Amino acid sequence: MSSLNDPIKDGLQRGWKVLGGALGAIPEKIVCDVAIIGSGAGAGISAELLAKAGLQVVIVEEGPLKSSSDFNQLESEAYPALYQESAARKTADKAINILQGRCVGGSTTVNWTSSFRTPASTLKFWQDRFSLAGYTETALAPYFAQAEQRLNIATWQMAPNENNALLGRGARKLGIHAEPIARNVKGCWNLGSCGLGCPTNAKQSMLVTTIPAALDLGAQLLTETRAERFELANGRVTSLICRNIKSNGALAQSASTHEATKIIAKHYVLAGGAINSPAVLLRSGAPDPHGRLGSRTFLHPVVMSSSIFDQKVEAWSGAPQSIYTDHFLQTQPIDGAMGYKLEAPPLHPLIFASTVPGFGQGQHDLLSSFPHNHTLLALLRDGFHDEAPGGQVKLRSDGSAELDYPLGDYIMQGARRALLSMMEIQFAAGARQVLPLHEMAVPYTSWAQAREAVLALPMKPRLVKMVSAHVMGGCGLAGSARQGVTRPDGVHWQLDNLSIHDGSIFPTSIGANPQLSVYGAVNRLAQGLAKTLTGRDVALA
Template identity: 30%
Template structure:
């Protein structure tokens, strides 16, 4: 008699189309906010928990929520503040100093200087990013397996964790009707040139296209960690301490003992714990680890910095476009991805455009007078160079020099983007490359024949990664494949610093998936295979 093989019920599906993106019902609203403000903590305060999570962004918030729901006592330390959605004014000049670290003025030291904006609040940079969600590309995971010994980080093994993250933050596709005029024109132009593209997937629920994602979503539609993971962690018993800056992780006999932090009131917070999870971000984590006397044996701590240098071209049309209406980053063109070039939408309110338009004086004034008829789109480069983050005289110094090959990628990307704009009727195109005049009449010759050096590129950068990278070999990495600090039990790193290399795409949900995987590992739980399968995903 044969024994029937048990049937495995496949996981359900999850819609990722227009209804999922635009329906704002069913969002999570905590009945209790477990917040302690550091400005109230003078003197010395001692608490005891199972896990202390340092940071509340893409790495810290997911691991805190999962550990709390798994039964651990969790404290989250955040040096920024908690901000109510109702306090977001949609004005960049109001929100930038409130939500950005150093008021958005972090700049690399090198050629050229590159702005590198980071969030500083509960939710971290997820509060002020564009919300774009790409899974880790398969070829990147293959590289990690080959170059860093991360054999378990396969597409199949990570899939359940991506599905869990995508459900938690409602990753779904931007509808064409909310994509905005710049996206419409670029996708049409790309199609005419035979370049593939489409609408992006974002973590949004009930989005109305208010156009100010980078300055705090005033409708609460963007599902950043501050209104998703952090409140769910509270519901499971975790407490968030704001205005608290971790100074060091104390370890004894190769084991974590406590985290020592400074409070906004000038006091000291000591968190006794078995697990310390460092999620301060790629630029801040190395300094905390160094101050704790860990992570320096390989000589890799603070090195291997990768970023995504990015800039935008602007095109003036004869029609009114009102480019500040709609989702700022709603579409992509990936026809040059094999060359290390991605095109992603970028737009925003007029004062944001004024700050980033690459002209000065009367020329800048003339462009701003045409703002209603101006479309913009971004070029993002999968960088070749590697930089470093070091502490010098009490300051964080980010050293990064754009590689000549990456300057050439900007030149190539801007030329193709200009052709895309001209294909749909642009009257003139302005590119942020020194020495290149305004392009008119469909002629990109002045750009393609120019000599573009790194110093000629005007760029910002996003997605810093790699300064405490993961790897199997302690001689060439800072943390092991399970994100544990080599040689220290109970100390883990789960932010962009542990991601071993550039992804070529936005890293938000890669960091979240790795953080979720870490939490499951610490809890001894199997992967969440039951999570729903998205109907479509990037």
């Protein structure tokens, strides 16, 4: 792998303006046209477009700058270096483990490449419930198309690995439609280690696309730099206060004379991701007259079913997610019983061992079967029902962010139905045993036995194993200040030189992996912002 070109190292040698950590001390004061907080999906798209419009852009990223030379397909290196809280971020009650990126490129550097446009049913709900008349399929289509072209998003053409093929085979046997997933890759080696950073630069993340494009246009990148808070006056942001941190997230003990950096910009773009973006505003004492800030934060709570097959599955190898089914989203009204999307995640030893239940001999047997293991996951579609209002971002006593996400009966009954659906598909595909990930479950050897057992299991937080890699909401878009934090054009309702350009603007969950929804929506918002600030029309290359 080391013989491959490293576009990040090449850019640094060409003279990119990058500071922070080992890359150089950050000055006490920076003045620019636009300061962008974050470097993930929304930040990257915004940075390229605003730099292209001729604006002086500064990108502030809490995490380190890592590149393909650093990506060794090792969980022990990737989780502490590339993820929030070393891939152990959790909801307040510890019931849900949350995977979020914390590095240049954000979650796009470590996601599994699954790319879906925002479903029509989701957009219709936003139009009807949040007065977002302009958020239609037709209006967004050209912006999605531009993002898809820019990031090489296309349906995966290679045959699925066995892990994904089993989902397709089991679904077909039950008369359930399943189809391929689009992926943002170019020259993919089909390694399967997308979640650990792409060692071949095939994944078209912000790390290798929009952030380098912005830097080539003169943007400045501050790494290992935490955006602490805005200073506010008269309905505007007057400055952004940042702190230098270590690569592990701890505050750096700087030898310089200043402990903080102040960035003064004409306009600010908050794109730190749901959880972190609301937290910046909370730390800033941002106006919140209707109590919307940090509320309606959604996760797509994920439940899983683990199975063992006679043949080897080797779920760590090959494109991580290439087959899905929306059957269980489409078979009931969007605001009816909780729907869910089914996908087949990749498996790696550490994250597998820390997720499956059991101990002693039972755990030994399960881990011994790892090459034969096939797991399905269900993304529960939260945010469309009165009993799924999402969570609330709050601040701990030290100012760090925490998500309180209650798990009520409505969600838990959706989780039970999802476990049943996944187990039935796995048995239909030929599994010899299936284990729903629940602390009180045991391996089951027939669908009838499994169905009876899961119908009787208590569905309670921390008994049901739940994870999530999709965080949305908390700074929701709405057509009125009473309903949301952010205007339809992405500008904060009460702060007229602050835009919010990330997944925190979604008024509900997406009901699909959200990265392309961020790319499409923010592409539109950032083009509009560039036009407002400069009078220039720009588009993604």
